[in-house]
Amino acid sequence: GAVVSQHPSRVICKSGTSVKIECRSLDFQATTMFWYRQFPKQSLMLMATSNEGSKATYEQGVEKDKFLINHASLTLSTLTVASAHPEDSSFYICSASRTSGYNEQFFGPGTRLTVL
Amino acid sequence: AQSVSQHNHHVILSEAASLELGCNYSYGGTVNLFWYVQYPGQHLQLLLKYFSGDPLVKGIKGFEAEFIKSKFSFNLRKPSVQWSDTAEYFCASHLLTGTASKLTFGTGTRLQVTL
Numbered sequence: 001g002a003v004v005s006q007h008p009s010r011v012i013c014k015s016g017t018s019v020k021i022e023c024r025s026l027d028f029q030a031t032t033m034f035w036y037r038q039f040p041k042q043s044l045m046l047m048a049t050s051n052e053g054s055k056a057t058y059e060q061g062v063e064k065d066k067f068l069i070n071h072a073s074l075t076l077s078t079l080t081v082a083s084a085h086p087e088d089s090s091f092y093i094c095s096a097s098r099t100s101g102y103n104e105q106f107f108g109p110g111t112r113l114t115v116l
Numbered sequence: 117a118q119s120v121s122q123h124n125h126h127v128i129l130s131e132a133a134s135l136e137l138g139c140n141y142s143y144g145g146t147v148n149l150f151w152y153v154q155y156p157g158q159h160l161q162l163l164l165k166y167f168s169g170d171p172l173v174k175g176i177k178g179f180e181a182e183f184i185k186s187k188f189s190f191n192l193r194k195p196s197v198q199w200s201d202t203a204e205y206f207c208a209s210h211l212l213t214g215t216a217s218k219l220t221f222g223t224g225t226r227l228q229v230t231l
Contacts, residue, residue, distance in 0.1 A: 041224075043224060044160075049218065095160075107161075109159040110159065
């Protein structure tokens with residue numbers, strides 16, 4: 001149990017286009033979902049925390065108008081990279097937990113975004 | 117601000133060798149500590165976690181970690197590694213602030229086990 005999927009696993013797009021990444025909890029209801037960004041050979045950096053039905057909480061330095069997060073249901077959160085540019089190229093990972101506050105986070109396999 | 121340091125970026129061991137990966141956290145308050153593993157091409161998986169109690173924590177696949185509060189450390193150990201342990205290992209801390217959970221990750225240690 002506790003499987004999290006991401007789609008797509010890899011996306012290549014032209015500069016200026018918007019890209020949507022989906023994160024789904026397949027066998028449990030995720031009250032809280034998290035979006036991370038990982039640069040090569042670096043750590044996972046938390047971008048934002050989203051609770052179902054409410055606005056996401058963004059970490060300092062993360063542009064909310066650039067990285068749009070929607071957590072419309074207890075099994076789905078989406079991250080839209082608006083007007084992507086080459087510097088947005090990265091590995092994006094989501095995770096989900098069953099409750100808010102601390103609970104174990106289950107991670108998705110990640111999405112590699114390449115912006116040309 | 118909370119931070120997690122992993123000093124070993126790349127470790128190469130022969131099978132059956134013992135492993136110890138260092139992890140230090142910066143916050144002096146109450147923290148929860150974790151080790152995650154990411155096998156090649158797979159997603160992050162939880163190896164073990166420490167919340168309170170016995171500072172020596174046993175995890176899956178023969179891994180253990182010891183919480184030493186005075187040293188702000190939570191080092192990962194395994195007495196005898198296997199080739200299948202080749203992976204990226206991340207230490208993480210969760211700061212107990214009463215707000216939504218927030219994990220802070222170290223930069224990771226790439227473990228390569230040779231036959």
